[in-house]
Amino acid sequence: MGRTPCCDKVGLKKGPWTPEEDQKLLAYIEEHGHGSWRALPSKAGLQRCGKSCRLRWTNYLRPDIKRGKFSLQEEQTIIQLHALLGNRWSAIATHLPKRTDNEIKNYWNTHLKKRLAKMGIDPVTHKPKNDALLSSDGQSKNAANLSHMAQWESARLEAEARLVRQSKLLSNSLQHHQLGSPAPEFSPASTPVIKSAAEPTSPPRCLDILKAWNSVWTTPTDGGLGGDSESPTSTLSFSENAPPISGGGIGESSAAAFIEFVGNSGGMLKEEGDEDWNGVENSTHLPELIKDGIENSISFMEGSWSPESVRNGNNENIHSGNFMKRFTELLLNNSGDHGSFSEGGGESDSGGGGSGSGSGSGSGSDYYDDNKNYWNSILNLVNSSPPNSPMF
DNA sequence: AACCAGGGCAACCGCATACAG
DNA sequence: CCTGTATGCGGTTGCCCTGGT
Numbered sequence: 001m002g003r004t005p006c007c008d009k010v011g012l013k014k015g016p017w018t019p020e021e022d023q024k025l026l027a028y029i030e031e032h033g034h035g036s037w038r039a040l041p042s043k044a045g046l047q048r049c050g051k052s053c054r055l056r057w058t059n060y061l062r063p064d065i066k067r068g069k070f071s072l073q074e075e076q077t078i079i080q081l082h083a084l085l086g087n088r089w090s091a092i093a094t095h096l097p098k099r100t101d102n103e104i105k106n107y108w109n110t111h112l113k114k115r116l117a118k119m120g121i122d123p124v125t126h127k128p129k130n131d132a133l134l135s136s137d138g139q140s141k142n143a144a145n146l147s148h149m150a151q152w153e154s155a156r157l158e159a160e161a162r163l164v165r166q167s168k169l170l171s172n173s174l175q176h177h178q179l180g181s182p183a184p185e186f187s188p189a190s191t192p193v194i195k196s197a198a199e200p201t202s203p204p205r206c207l208d209i210l211k212a213w214n215s216v217w218t219t220p221t222d223g224g225l226g227g228d229s230e231s232p233t234s235t236l237s238f239s240e241n242a243p244p245i246s247g248g249g250i251g252e253s254s255a256a257a258f259i260e261f262v263g264n265s266g267g268m269l270k271e272e273g274d275e276d277w278n279g280v281e282n283s284t285h286l287p288e289l290i291k292d293g294i295e296n297s298i299s300f301m302e303g304s305w306s307p308e309s310v311r312n313g314n315n316e317n318i319h320s321g322n323f324m325k326r327f328t329e330l331l332l333n334n335s336g337d338h339g340s341f342s343e344g345g346g347e348s349d350s351g352g353g354g355s356g357s358g359s360g361s362g363s364g365s366d367y368y369d370d371n372k373n374y375w376n377s378i379l380n381l382v383n384s385s386p387p388n389s390p391m392f
Numbered sequence: 393a394a395c396c397a398g399g400g401c402a403a404c405c406g407c408a409t410a411c412a413g
Numbered sequence: 414c415c416t417g418t419a420t421g422c423g424g425t426t427g428c429c430c431t432g433g434t
Contacts (some may be wrong), residue, residue, distance in 0.1 A: 015404090017402085052404080056403080102403085
């Protein structure tokens with residue numbers, strides 16, 4: 001209603017940014033913070049609308065952006081979160097620090113969506129297009145479960161967003177009072193210019209849902225990955241509280257390690273140019289408010305989605321887990337882009353050749369074995385890494 | 393070497409939501 | 414409470430690059 005479109009003003013430049021413009025924007029924000037995006041362009045001497053500046057900053061110039069190839073874990077995280085949250089890219093992006101929502105969205109649209117479609121999986125519903133796999137009653141309950149989780153997660157994300165805003169305001173006013181210099185209107189999420197250089201970026205939020213998820217779908221049904229599963233509390237623990245992972249086979253501790261490894265973005269495979277992931281996960285940097293929220297949600301997850309309940313015969317949950325397990329494994333195995341496995345800084349090298357067998361779809365047992373090998377190689381990698389390795 | 397097609401990605405557009413007056 | 418404004422978010426577009434012919 002009566003809003004003036006900011007980019008319709010005459011004289012404002014559109015299209016690709018030049019290095020000079022980037023430099024101006026960067027210099028201005030480093031010195032003053034962005035403050036009001038609307039007012040920024042004129043102050044910074046840019047012939048752009050504020051919106052364009054904001055986009056350029058958040059999607060490209062921000063110093064805490066990780067660029068380049070998505071790791072396997074990032075792909076998996078995106079897929080699982082998309083199944084949960086749909087096209088809520090900003091929510092998904094909160095689980096992938098250093099990745100922007102735009103980048104994730106583009107990656108989904110150009111890579112993952114096509115890959116899913118190719119495999120006969122509907123990228124929207126995340127179900128096989130021929131409904132054979134999902135026709136049973138259990139699967140419809142699974143869908144309901146997923147939907148329930150998604151609803152809950154959505155609501156929680158919104159609540160957390162509010163908390164973040166509140167703490168943001170609080171910290172802004174504190175900064176304002178504490179710093180002698182004029183306090184730029186920094187928000188921890190969007191303008192980490194100065195802060196990011198000195199301290200880790202905000203940790204990924206809401207990873208508990210992934211942890212819970214993984215704790216379900218890694219619960220062994222075939223004696224494969226896990227052996228006897230861990231208690232829900234231990235699998236849901238944050239990495240800082242997790243017991244040290246000793247070397248060895250794919251046992252109990254490995255299952256927990258795997259969960260930490262996959263569920264926590266901080267444990268993603270380190271790639272070239274991927275520094276400081278370890279700092280990101282350190283929840284001691286979490287604002288207490290968010291911490292509380294996560295802990296509360298863990299309690300929630302423990303109540304409704306614990307592997308305990310799965311083991312106790314609650315097949316709805318375990319089926320859901322299996323669905324996603326099957327789904328993710330299928331995806332990973334069918335990936336035409338096996339470079340994600342093998343090119344990413346030699347991740348597969350240490351795993352005894354688990355990943356190389358991407359012979360397409362093959363038989364079910366083949367791909368299952370292949371993926372077991374693949375995950376084993378990952379677990380070996382995890383287990384062989386020193387506890388304070390940059391990977392974690 | 394030139395042309396073409398397709399893919400990938402940065403940026404734009406417009407709607408939704410939050411917030412201030 | 415209402416209205417106008419700023420910002421965030423998701424969908425879409427268009428340009429550039431690369432590979433194939």
